[in-house]
Amino acid sequence: MSDTIVIIGAGQAGGWTAKTLRDKGFTGRLVVVGDESWDFYERPPLSKSALQQAQPPFSPLFSAETLAALNLEWRRPLRAEAIDRAAQEVVLSSGERLRYDQLVIATGGQARLPGREWQAHPRVYTLRSWDDATRLRAGLSAGQRVAVVGGGWIGLEIAATARGLGKAVTVFESQPRLCQRSVDPDVSSGLLALHQSHGVTVHLNCGAVTLDDQQGLALIGSAATEQQAFDCVVVGIGVTLNSELAARAGLKVAQGIVVDARGRTSDPAIFAVGDVAQHPRLGLCLQSWAWAQNQAIATAAAMRDPQAPEYDDGPWLWSDQYGHNIQILGLPGVADRTWIRRQPAGDVYFSLDERGRLTQLVSFNDPRTVKLARRWQASDRELDPAQLVNPEFSLMSLK
Ligand SMILES: Cc1cc2nc3c(=O)[nH]c(=O)nc-3n(C[C@H](O)[C@H](O)[C@H](O)COP(=O)(O)OP(=O)(O)OC[C@H]3O[C@@H](n4cnc5c(N)ncnc54)[C@H](O)[C@@H]3O)c2cc1C
Numbered sequence: 001m002s003d004t005i006v007i008i009g010a011g012q013a014g015g016w017t018a019k020t021l022r023d024k025g026f027t028g029r030l031v032v033v034g035d036e037s038w039d040f041y042e043r044p045p046l047s048k049s050a051l052q053q054a055q056p057p058f059s060p061l062f063s064a065e066t067l068a069a070l071n072l073e074w075r076r077p078l079r080a081e082a083i084d085r086a087a088q089e090v091v092l093s094s095g096e097r098l099r100y101d102q103l104v105i106a107t108g109g110q111a112r113l114p115g116r117e118w119q120a121h122p123r124v125y126t127l128r129s130w131d132d133a134t135r136l137r138a139g140l141s142a143g144q145r146v147a148v149v150g151g152g153w154i155g156l157e158i159a160a161t162a163r164g165l166g167k168a169v170t171v172f173e174s175q176p177r178l179c180q181r182s183v184d185p186d187v188s189s190g191l192l193a194l195h196q197s198h199g200v201t202v203h204l205n206c207g208a209v210t211l212d213d214q215q216g217l218a219l220i221g222s223a224a225t226e227q228q229a230f231d232c233v234v235v236g237i238g239v240t241l242n243s244e245l246a247a248r249a250g251l252k253v254a255q256g257i258v259v260d261a262r263g264r265t266s267d268p269a270i271f272a273v274g275d276v277a278q279h280p281r282l283g284l285c286l287q288s289w290a291w292a293q294n295q296a297i298a299t300a301a302a303m304r305d306p307q308a309p310e311y312d313d314g315p316w317l318w319s320d321q322y323g324h325n326i327q328i329l330g331l332p333g334v335a336d337r338t339w340i341r342r343q344p345a346g347d348v349y350f351s352l353d354e355r356g357r358l359t360q361l362v363s364f365n366d367p368r369t370v371k372l373a374r375r376w377q378a379s380d381r382e383l384d385p386a387q388l389v390n391p392e393f394s395l396m397s398l399k
Helices: 012-025 064-069 116-120 129-139 155-163 185-197 244-248 287-302 367-378 385-389
Strands: 003-009 029-035 073-076 080-083 089-092 097-099 101-103 109-111 147-149 168-172 201-203 210-214 217-222 226-231 234-235 239-241 271-274 317-320 324-330 337-341 347-353 356-362
Touching: 003 012, 003 097, 003 347, 012 029, 012 201, 029 367, 080 244, 101 226, 101 287, 129 234, 147 155, 147 226, 155 185, 155 317, 168 217, 168 226, 185 201, 185 337, 185 347, 185 356, 210 226, 217 234, 239 347, 244 324, 287 317, 337 385, 347 385, 356 367
Parallel strands: 003 029, 003 101, 029 073, 101 271, 147 168, 147 234, 168 201
Antiparallel strands: 080 089, 089 097, 109 239, 210 217, 217 226, 317 324, 324 356, 337 347, 347 356
């Protein structure tokens, strides 16, 4: 068994890996390399409560006592620059070489920008880290006109939060609909209606959005709009996964780092967890809180016991917008048809395949149905659309 385990990346997945290794009895040297200065933390609050309050408290993943009990050797803020697989060493930005018996890559991703000029503009922000949220909070307080570039989940959450702060918000989406990659057209329409009903201006079909400077303000132009000046521009157009370290070390990388259902990469001494690890069955990176936590826990357990249960859960994520809790379970299929159940608390969208099996459920404020839907998916249950859309019909009778 290992004497030294090195974890690269001190985010949510890195944190759960460290904690689980200790919970499972690992008593050896556990070294965590992180390029942020903070203890492990979760990112979902960054686009929600961390922007709403003037001085939100930093909320770590683990209490101070739990963290101390993990007995970690920190290397921070430092970057892992290379992995020398032959020597089983990680090379740090400080020049130190850390020998490992087992290595975990938990490097997540970084927010993308449309071009280099965006990085230099003082009114442009991205949101990935606690430090980004601190900067964005200041940016949001600097003026009224806020542009959100990108109508995906993070962009829409920022739009909703900025509206809650009383800002005039304009969303620029390159595609014909919101959240195009993750939900079907009916859900996109529901999201559009939600944002418009809260006074957000949404421009679709924007193509590549342009940035110019107008005396310090950001001028945003697009295929669908005239140029417009903004006090604050937040870009939420997706993430570049931090997989280059793995690729340079010769590990198999596709969309993300290729791992099996126990988190093992193409090198048996190296594991990958969280956003940067590709789902073993679906062949894509889920980039969600649930995957970052549960796949990391399962991987750490398997590092201690190669026969530990495999982890293969499908996609589940949530988003909070305007006080609505939106949960997304599964992925939409190309041949699916979507059925909408209209309820007083919020709509529920069921995407069914040609055999009536649920491929994706999107629920507004209905966590009970999400729970139930997990069972339907697990048992491959055939569903009757007439029952699903009838608000008089109790879905609980389909337990
Ligand atoms: C603003 C925001 C809101 C979100 N909201 C939701 C939500 O509502 N629901 C949901 O399901 N999911 C949400 N997510 C997604 C969820 O937070 C991520 O899936 C999760 O954080 C992934 O965890 P991770 O540990 O894999 O990566 P990260 O949390 O990104 O951690 C990776 C860490 O590794 C560090 N690192 C990278 N490269 C190196 C290196 N070479 N050397 C040292 N350190 C390195 C990074 O700086 C970072 O600290 C949200 C994400 C963001 C950014």
